[in-house]
Amino acid sequence: MTRLAPTFAALKSQNRAGFVAYVMAGDPDADTTLKMMKGLADKGADVIELGVPFTDPMADGPTIQRAAIRALEGGMTLKGVLGIVKRFRETHADTPVVLMGYANPFFSYGYAQLAADAAASGADGVICVDIPPEEDTEFRSALDANGLSFVRLAAPTTDDKRLPQVVAHTSGFVYYVSTTGVTGAGSGATGDISAAVARVRAASGLPVAVGFGVKTPERAAEIGKVADAVVVGSAIVEELAQNGVDQALHLAGSLADAAHTAR
Template identity: 75%
Template structure:
């Protein structure tokens, strides 16, 4: 069992929604990311999503695209990303870390070898944006062998016929993409999201985290009232770029507080 299940169990027994914070590995350098990860956990992040930079992030909007390019220009790699997890675990053994990225760097590393390395580094799960259930067998089996979670994405276009297959091999939590669009594009109507979260939760019997477009504490609170956790990525990435670690962590604290006190 990963750190994810106890984390969501604790949130549930406290009657709170969780806060999932995203940061891009190596944006703009490894030390900054490590400071961000540690700081995010202190600011109240229940789960840290660590972005693995890729040259062609097809499902990401401009903020995370630019973050990936900054990270790559700074020399970040998948190996470097795993090293960041290892360094984070030297001081934090409790906060779950989920790696989020695209298939090709994982494929180039070897799906099985990557799963093993991720486990050894201390990661808890993986989200791979461009591996739908039809294509993720190797990664899924690799992660399963290591006891890590594969977290699949469900979207507004995932209909009832497809949903069981999408959630079937998911563990830890399900990531619900709140809108048809790229990351950071704007969250869907709360009422619609609420209905979708219920649908996914029922099908998966797992906690549901909602992301893609949550930017403000107000929206985070609204989503936190209907979902098990709220994910914020682009807004934190933008704040880091505009005002450094302190500015990004200040925003993260307000988002965490909003999510935790929403109910």
């Protein structure tokens, strides 16, 4: 069992929405990422999504694209990402960490080796944006063998025929993409999100975290009323790039508070 299950169980028992915070590993360097991760956990992040930088992040908007390029130019690698997780675990034993990335770096590293090394570093799961269910058996099996969750994404375009395939082997939680398009764009209608969350939750039996386009505490509170967790990435990444760690963590704290007090 990863840290995800008890985290979401505790949130449910408290009738609180969780807060999932994203940070790009290596943006602008490993030490800053570690400081951000520690600060996010201390500011109330229930789960940390740690971005694995990649040259062609097809699901991400300009903010996270730029962060990935900065990280790669600074020399960040997948092995370096796992090193950050290991350092984080020296001080923060309980906050779940999920790696979020793309198939190319994971495949190049080797699925079995990555799963073993990720588990050893203290990671709890992986979100891989661009491996469809029909092609994920090898990677998913490696993660399962090492006790890691494989978190899949569902979207407004995931219809009732497709949804059972998407959630069949998902564990930890389902990441619901609130809009069509890339990260940091749009926000989706709250009513539509409420219905979608209920549909995905019923199909999967898992908590549903909603992200893409959540930028303000007000929006986080709206989503926190209907979702099991609120995911924020681009807004935090942009604040870090523009104004530094302290301001980024201040924003994250306000978003966490909004999610936690939404109900």
